[in-house]
Amino acid sequence: DAGVIQSPRHEVTEMGQEVTLRCKPISGHNSLFWYRQTMMRGLELLIYFNNNVPIDDSGMPEDRFSAKMPNASFSTLKIQPSEPRDSAVYFCASSIQGLGTEAFFGQGTRLTVV
Amino acid sequence: GENVEQHPSTLSVQEGDSAVIKCTYSDSASNYFPWYKQELGKRPQLIIDIRSNVGEKKDQRIAVTLNKTAKHFSLHITETQPEDSAVYFCAARVAARQLTFGSGTQLTVLP
Numbered sequence: 001d002a003g004v005i006q007s008p009r010h011e012v013t014e015m016g017q018e019v020t021l022r023c024k025p026i027s028g029h030n031s032l033f034w035y036r037q038t039m040m041r042g043l044e045l046l047i048y049f050n051n052n053v054p055i056d057d058s059g060m061p062e063d064r065f066s067a068k069m070p071n072a073s074f075s076t077l078k079i080q081p082s083e084p085r086d087s088a089v090y091f092c093a094s095s096i097q098g099l100g101t102e103a104f105f106g107q108g109t110r111l112t113v114v
Numbered sequence: 115g116e117n118v119e120q121h122p123s124t125l126s127v128q129e130g131d132s133a134v135i136k137c138t139y140s141d142s143a144s145n146y147f148p149w150y151k152q153e154l155g156k157r158p159q160l161i162i163d164i165r166s167n168v169g170e171k172k173d174q175r176i177a178v179t180l181n182k183t184a185k186h187f188s189l190h191i192t193e194t195q196p197e198d199s200a201v202y203f204c205a206a207r208v209a210a211r212q213l214t215f216g217s218g219t220q221l222t223v224l225p
Binding site for chain 1: 115146156159203212213214215217218
């Protein structure tokens with residue numbers, strides 16, 4: 001298994017543009033998490049899904065952020081419109097629900113909004 | 115929800131010395147406590163974890179201890195080496211819910 005796959009690895013966009021981050025979890029994992037990492041705020045959970053259903057989106061900063069998981073092998077995190085303060089590294093992670101097992105992280109997407 | 119506090123935020127040790135990082139958690143129902151290591155520019159990766167039915171776990175130079183009564187757990191690294199330099203995150207999870215991470219500790223091992 002190639003692990004959790006995120007794309008793109010780097011994204012530079014202008015303020016106001018729509019940004020879509022993509023994630024493919026490890027096959028067989030039924031929990032998926034989106035985290036944002038900044039120097040100031042560390043690792044913040046944005047949203048997580050169990051069996052493709054959003055369970056807790058209380059970490060989503062505002063309505064500009066949305067996430068979907070249309071099937072077990074794909075999730076997207078969308079920011080529309082993007083702002084410079086959204087610049088961060090966005091990590092996707094997956095795990096097996098309920099077994100107290102580790103979460104495996106993707107390589108992350110480094111987003112820069114100018 | 116769960117709240118995890120981690121200390122210290124930065125830690126410098128001489129090569130060969132031990133390093134200890136401590137975390138506390140708020141939700142007594144938490145039952146899984148992993149530690150992640152994140153090297154510069156890379157993803158967090160699990161280095162060791164412990165479940166609530168165990169008080170201590172060792173893996174070569176690293177060990178984790180858990181005190182459920184006090185709701186704290188610690189990471190111990192012995193005989194530190196320069197390649198141990200990284201950011202370390204503790205985390206806690208209640209059953210099937212999400213991991214809540216601590217704020218991280220930047221460990222620097224001085225040669």
